[in-house]
Amino acid sequence: MPYYSKSEDWLHHSSLLLAARPTTTRISTNYHLSPARRTPKSATPEQVVEDEKRGKRGHLVITTFDPKSGVSLKYKTSKAQEVGRLVQMLGTLAGRAAGREEERGVKKEEGDVEMGEAAADGGAGEGQGSGIVMPVVAAAEKQVPQVGGAGGGGGKKKKKGKR
Amino acid sequence: MSKHLSQDEFFTALTALFTTQKQSQKGTILLTQKRYSYDESAKETLSEQEHEETLTTTPLPQAPILIRASNSKSKEARNEGKKVKLSTIIQPDDLDSFYARYADVCKAGMSGLKPRDRTKRKAKEKARRKMKTQA
Numbered sequence: 001m002p003y004y005s006k007s008e009d010w011l012h013h014s015s016l017l018l019a020a021r022p023t024t025t026r027i028s029t030n031y032h033l034s035p036a037r038r039t040p041k042s043a044t045p046e047q048v049v050e051d052e053k054r055g056k057r058g059h060l061v062i063t064t065f066d067p068k069s070g071v072s073l074k075y076k077t078s079k080a081q082e083v084g085r086l087v088q089m090l091g092t093l094a095g096r097a098a099g100r101e102e103e104r105g106v107k108k109e110e111g112d113v114e115m116g117e118a119a120a121d122g123g124a125g126e127g128q129g130s131g132i133v134m135p136v137v138a139a140a141e142k143q144v145p146q147v148g149g150a151g152g153g154g155g156k157k158k159k160k161g162k163r
Numbered sequence: 164m165s166k167h168l169s170q171d172e173f174f175t176a177l178t179a180l181f182t183t184q185k186q187s188q189k190g191t192i193l194l195t196q197k198r199y200s201y202d203e204s205a206k207e208t209l210s211e212q213e214h215e216e217t218l219t220t221t222p223l224p225q226a227p228i229l230i231r232a233s234n235s236k237s238k239e240a241r242n243e244g245k246k247v248k249l250s251t252i253i254q255p256d257d258l259d260s261f262y263a264r265y266a267d268v269c270k271a272g273m274s275g276l277k278p279r280d281r282t283k284r285k286a287k288e289k290a291r292r293k294m295k296t297q298a
Contacts, residue, residue, distance in 0.1 A: 022223050026197035030235075033275040035188045058275025080276035084266050090196060091262030097198040098255040099223035 003074045007082065010075035011089045014064040017071055018096050024068045027093060029086075030061040062086060064093075167229075170261060173251035174268055177232050180247055181272030184234070191235045192272075199229040199252055228253045230261075 004010040018025050034057045059078040184190040236246040253261045
């Protein structure tokens with residue numbers, strides 16, 4: 001199962017999938033925690049605390065899945081600073097799934113502009129490879145008009161194969 | 164299936180779920196969200212083409228969002244009563260306030276993730292300062 005390397009890409013494709021199949025698509029957030037590296041019995045309490053800090057062993061997998069078409073879009077991270085942004089994305093997608101007026105009205109035009117901005121913000125905030133994100137998002141935006149309906153599921157699957 | 168909780172009860176229970184996981188240092192917490200379209204089962208039987216048509220012609224009716232949380236325990240744990248399953252239903256108008264709190268609870272609960280790594284930047288600054296003092 002492919003993972004997206006950018007959460008913005010995940011959000012973009014998830015919103016397309018949600019637009020195509022709003023009633024069946026679900027989004028799961030999976031937070032795993034495994035014990036930190038084994039600590040020697042002789043370790044002092046201070047050492048144990050330090051080990052706990054260093055050996056953070058949690059990760060977060062966020063999946064958009066549509067059982068009807070079998071499309072599954074995933075994103076994985078182990079960075080704490082991303083949690084807030086991801087939950088915000090969940091909120092955006094939930095608003096669309098709920099069919100709220102404001103989200104629905106601007107879905108086609110402004111939604112995509114927003115996505116571009118989000119990608120730029122994310123890239124700048126992280127201080128890394130925003131140059132790589134932008135072409136991908138721009139290319140995806142061009143495809144949006146064709147991907148309006150349920151056919152989007154098929155298109156996405158094909159794209160997934162290339163990744 | 165257990166009854167749906169209110170927002171407050173849900174957050175209290177979710178925080179407790181995160182706390183137990185933190186204490187045991189391991190485990191998985193599964194959160195799911197989907198459109199709550201319980202009585203829309205008739206729609207699902209539409210053919211592919213019909214589905215597409217209804218989607219493009221009629222706007223999506225408003226529906227609440229169903230949020231589920233679980234500690235994803237196995238069947239044995241379920242028999243021992245260790246399996247926890249929570250769910251709540253959020254009306255479209257309450258989504259913003261819910262997600263604001265949701266973000267806070269998740270940020271606090273997912274403490275096993277790596278904090279922002281500042282060591283590299285610090286090392287760089289140190290090197291820069293050294294260069295300055297030398298020059």
